[in-house]
Amino acid sequence: MEYRVINILQTRELKVKFTKSEESILDFIEENFEKIPEYSVIKLCEEAYASQATVNRVCKKLGFKGFSELKYSIEQDLQKMKNSKNSSINNTFFYIENINFQDLKPIVEILKKNRKVLIYGLGASEITALYFQRQLLYLGFQAIVVTEEKMIEKFHDFILFIISSSGETLRVKHVAKxxxxxxxxxxxxxKAGSSLHELSDCAFTHNISIDKLDAISREQQLHMIIMINELINKSRIG
Structure with a gap:
């Protein structure tokens, strides 16, 4: 997403040179970025201790005809920033609303009774598995990430914790069975209702339709990380 003003203020990557008084105006605008659209040029001059001529030079060096055009561009930047923030928030809430948190209690009870855990995940889920391992180690669990079925066969007194967003990967189903x-x-x-869900003694599930997502979205692990964090928190204080 392209911002016309805020990126310039933050990087100061400009071909033209600014005097110290002009730089101080840039500093003032950056520090009060959200308020600038409400300012008149007179108010800006008063609060930034600058002359109107200096403000006009700054606007022109930034590529604007005057202060009014600069304010309009700042308003556009602020709207883009708001939309981007809202999009991220909405995306996170979507994941949270589609996680079945009621599944947690029996899993926490199993983990507390069986503190030796093998963690299995493929592809992007392997990264989540490593994150889960670190969190369990902090809690004093014996936690080992395994990537091959032959590794799993060597551990006889461990429970197996499989992380798979779709729950339909052939290797994952084979290992679980x-x-x-x-x-x-x-x-x-x-995923709730997946083959892995059916094969599991206990599952923490989500309702996100993985098959309807594009390739990049399918690889994303935000919902899985949220689920791991919740599980760790419950295991720590539950």
Whole structure:
């Protein structure tokens, strides 16, 4: 997203040179960026201790005809910034609203009874698995990230925690079934109603339609990180 004014003020990457008095006006505008659209040129001069001629030179050096055009561009920047912030907030709320937090209690109880945990995740979920491992280690768990089924076979007294946003990856389903067939406990963070959900003894689930997302969005792990953080917090104080 392109901003016409705020980026210039923050980087000061300009071909023209500014005097010290002009630089002080730039500093004032940057520090009071959200208020500037409400200012008149007279008020700006009074509060920035500058002359109107100096303000006009600054506006022209920034590429504007005058202060009115500068204010208009600042208003546009502020609107873009607001829209971008709202978009990020709405995106996060969307994920939160589609997480089934009621699933947490039984998983926390299992984790507290079985403090030896194997964590399995593929692709982007492997990064989340490493994050989960670090958090569990801080809580004193024996937590090991495994990436191959042969590794999993070597641990006999561990529970398996699988992280898979879709819950439909063939390798993930195979690992879950194989572990379950040995009579061992499988916990997961995955999509509600997925194959992995059905194979798990206990699952912390979300309702996000992964198959409807584009390739980049499918790889994103924001909802999984939110779920991991909530699980860790409950394990710590629950």
């Amino acid at each position: 194989s572990f379950k067939d040995k009579g061992k406990v499988v916990i997961s963070i995955t």
